[in-house]
Amino acid sequence: LDSTLRLARHVLVGLVGCAARVSPRRTTLRRTTMSTASTRLLPPLLLLGGSTHRAVGFGFGVVVRGLLLFVSPLAIARLSVPRAAAAFSFPPSGRGGGGGHPRSSSSSPPRSYIPVGNERPPSGVLGAPFLFPPTPSPPSGRSFLFLPSSSSSSTAVAVAMSTEAGDDDAPSSSSPLPIDDDDDDEDRNNDDDDNNGNHRDDDRDDHRDDDDPYSYLEEVESSKSLEFARRMNAECLESLGDPTAAATGTTTTTTYDRVLAVLESDDRIPHVRKYGNDERGEEVLFNFWKDGKNPKGLWRRTTMSSYKTSAPKWTTVLDLDDLASVEGTSWVWKGSTPLPRARDPESDGGRRVTRTLLSLSRGGADATIRREFDLRRGEFVPPEEGGFVVPEAKTRASYKSRDVLFVGSDFGPDSVTDSGYPRQVREWTRGTALKDAPVVFQGEKSDVSVGSYIDDQRSRGGPIYEVRYRSMTFYASRHFVRTVEYEHLLAPDDPARMTMGTGMGTTMAGEHPGEFAEVDVQPDADIDFVGKWMFVALRSDWTPRPDGKTYKSGSLLYVDASTFLSEGKESSEYGVLFEPSECGRTAYQTYTLTKNYLILSVKDNVKSKLLFYKFSDDDEEDDDDDGREGGGRPVL
Numbered sequence: 001l002d003s004t005l006r007l008a009r010h011v012l013v014g015l016v017g018c019a020a021r022v023s024p025r026r027t028t029l030r031r032t033t034m035s036t037a038s039t040r041l042l043p044p045l046l047l048l049g050g051s052t053h054r055a056v057g058f059g060f061g062v063v064v065r066g067l068l069l070f071v072s073p074l075a076i077a078r079l080s081v082p083r084a085a086a087a088f089s090f091p092p093s094g095r096g097g098g099g100g101h102p103r104s105s106s107s108s109p110p111r112s113y114i115p116v117g118n119e120r121p122p123s124g125v126l127g128a129p130f131l132f133p134p135t136p137s138p139p140s141g142r143s144f145l146f147l148p149s150s151s152s153s154s155t156a157v158a159v160a161m162s163t164e165a166g167d168d169d170a171p172s173s174s175s176p177l178p179i180d181d182d183d184d185d186e187d188r189n190n191d192d193d194d195n196n197g198n199h200r201d202d203d204r205d206d207h208r209d210d211d212d213p214y215s216y217l218e219e220v221e222s223s224k225s226l227e228f229a230r231r232m233n234a235e236c237l238e239s240l241g242d243p244t245a246a247a248t249g250t251t252t253t254t255t256y257d258r259v260l261a262v263l264e265s266d267d268r269i270p271h272v273r274k275y276g277n278d279e280r281g282e283e284v285l286f287n288f289w290k291d292g293k294n295p296k297g298l299w300r301r302t303t304m305s306s307y308k309t310s311a312p313k314w315t316t317v318l319d320l321d322d323l324a325s326v327e328g329t330s331w332v333w334k335g336s337t338p339l340p341r342a343r344d345p346e347s348d349g350g351r352r353v354t355r356t357l358l359s360l361s362r363g364g365a366d367a368t369i370r371r372e373f374d375l376r377r378g379e380f381v382p383p384e385e386g387g388f389v390v391p392e393a394k395t396r397a398s399y400k401s402r403d404v405l406f407v408g409s410d411f412g413p414d415s416v417t418d419s420g421y422p423r424q425v426r427e428w429t430r431g432t433a434l435k436d437a438p439v440v441f442q443g444e445k446s447d448v449s450v451g452s453y454i455d456d457q458r459s460r461g462g463p464i465y466e467v468r469y470r471s472m473t474f475y476a477s478r479h480f481v482r483t484v485e486y487e488h489l490l491a492p493d494d495p496a497r498m499t500m501g502t503g504m505g506t507t508m509a510g511e512h513p514g515e516f517a518e519v520d521v522q523p524d525a526d527i528d529f530v531g532k533w534m535f536v537a538l539r540s541d542w543t544p545r546p547d548g549k550t551y552k553s554g555s556l557l558y559v560d561a562s563t564f565l566s567e568g569k570e571s572s573e574y575g576v577l578f579e580p581s582e583c584g585r586t587a588y589q590t591y592t593l594t595k596n597y598l599i600l601s602v603k604d605n606v607k608s609k610l611l612f613y614k615f616s617d618d619d620e621e622d623d624d625d626d627g628r629e630g631g632g633r634p635v636l
Contacts, residue, residue, distance in 0.1 A: 244256045270312070272285035272307065273285065273286050274286075275353040277351045277352060283304035284304075285301065286336075295321065296320035296321045296324055297321075298318070299320070320332075332360065332361045332364040334361050336357070336358055336359070337397065338357075339353065339399045339402060341353055343401050345402060354374070356372070357371070357372055357373070357397055358370070366394055368394075369389070370388065371387070372387045388405055390407060390434065391434075394409075394422070395407070396421075400454055401490050403431075403490070405428045406425055407426045408449070408450060417446070417449060417450070418446060419447075419448045419449065421450075422449055422451065423443050424439050429493075441480075444470070447471060448471040448472065448473060448474060450469070450470050451471075452466070455529045457531050457532070461531045463483040465481055466483075466513070467479060467480070468481075476524050478518060478523060480519070481561075482565075483562075484513040485513070520568060521536055522538070522539075524539040525539060526539075529561060530593065532560060533559065534559050534560075534565075535558050536557040537556050538554065538557070539554075544574065545569070546570070551574070551576070554579075554580040555579045556600070557576055558575045560573070577634060578600060586604050586605075587603045588600070589601045597613060598612075611636060615632050
């Protein structure tokens with residue numbers, strides 16, 4: 001099949017009469033000018049080919065793209081496009097240009113800003129005016145770049161990037177809306193890269209055209225390539241204008257100043273997250289705040305009573321600008337994962353949050369470093385004192401208990417998926433080496449990611465759920481669940497774990513918890529636990545019983561978790577929290593839990609609507625017309 005597809009590709013390229021040279025390593029399309037009518041038609045057609053490429057596979061995508069090229073009035077002359085210059089936009093149309101960007105009277109074609117190396121956009125460049133923003137390109141050979149001419153011209157240039165043969169079996173990124181570009185397996189062709197990301201494969205140079213004036217752009221970080229990018233940036237500002245400059249003859253503030261003033265205004269609402277109570281019993285709220293004086297940000301806290309005032313008093317917990325200066329690293333805040341109070345014996349009876357895992361990245365990269373932070377002392381926990389530190393990687397980490405972490409990270413080639421995310425889950429006990437942490441769960445290399453977490457529902461009358469999952473795609477997962485006792489979460493040598501006896505519930509035999517049960521729902525369904533209930537959000541129709549009701553796509557169901565996990569979906573009774581209307585005007589969005597209510601957020605004819613549910617007591621009955629009984633069910 002592979003040989004047939006490659007042959008078909010060569011034949012199609014020959015049929016369209018392209019002046020392109022086809023080789024086993026590279027296919028280079030060439031450049032020409034087209035009529036305005038052609039340019040309006042060609043980009044969506046080529047993009048359709050790219051979407052087909054992603055959806056159906058390489059072979060069919062090549063066929064469609066070849067046929068589209070055949071029917072398009074396109075004679076192609078040679079131009080190799082660099083990854084550094086990949087920014088997506090449509091040619092100008094008769095209705096004001098692609099993406100609604102203003103027409104320009106300049107003789108130079110408008111272009112999106114192209115970052116050079118690690119430099120930031122020039123002052124005032126807030127984003128591209130085109131439909132698709134300027135973005136670092138996906139790996140070589142997977143993107144289309146449309147360079148629009150000036151609005152007064154009747155021609156435009158269409159450029160297709162080269163395709164490397166080594167990427168034929170990889171997910172394509174030819175769509176101009178790159179989704180998770182950084183998720184592409186950066187190590188897939190690692191043998192061909194040196195430490196600077198430059199190709200080492202000598203025979204690739206044999207296929208490079210000596211008369212191609214742009215071939216030097218293949219070396220993305222060369223001085224000549226960077227100079228090209230700077231020149232394009234200058235043309236962008238010349239064509240679109242400098243937003244930092246006030247209009248001629250006026251003294252008003254600039255666009256840049258006005259936008260910056262909004263972004264740095266102290267009148268912004270400081271969004272907060274509750275972290276238990278302080279030593280005086282007051283509710284503690286945390287907020288991450290960035291402004292002109294603190295560009296990297298402050299992690300700060302206040303009390304609920306102070307937050308309710310017009311001028312809350314904030315206490316800085318961590319200053320990222322100071323941390324970056326002291327450690328010589330451009331840290332970027334990526335979030336906090338606190339130790340749940342219910343699983344912390346030092347939480348002062350479940351009132352205080354004592355520790356958290358902070359996620360920091362170097363310069364904003366996807367890869368993060370996890371470092372444990374002591375909220376009582378206001379400092380990182382040193383590794384020599386048993387503090388958790390997970391090295392830089394695309395990591396997932398959460399507390400199983402105070403002294404045990406679930407960790408998924410890069411421990412070597414077999415520990416990550418083809419997407420570069422964790423494939424394994426390890427249990428790391430405080431005071432031991434991370435490399436020695438045992439693997440407790442593992443997925444397949446083809447999965448997107450693998451993980452595990454604890455869902456403690458004791459405060460709502462439910463058990464503790466231990467959940468493992470495999471994400472096969474972004475929208476399809478398999479979940480494995482068991483219920484455990486608190487002692488099962490502790491370190492193996494913890495005295496409370498070691499003194500566990502028998503007879504502590506149906507989920508355990510001696511000191512061991514029960515076995516995991518796979519959640520028998522459709523792979524594209526989402527699950528969650530609330531008290532003793534399991535919620536199921538459907539993306540497609542589902543008939544859990546062969547002769548029973550079919551629940552429609554978009555519905556939110558609830559079912560007794562214990563019955564479902566132990567007896568199966570055919571033996572369970574289902575309740576409906578939400579079902580979309582027949583006319584399709586309503587849609588489920590999300591839900592929120594408070595102390596007393598479950599609040600369902602839905603869209604009704606494009607308007608937001610909140611439905612409030614309260615959980616009935618076990619000895620009550622629901623007298624509503626739908627006939628649902630009590631037993632702790634959510635009642636509207």
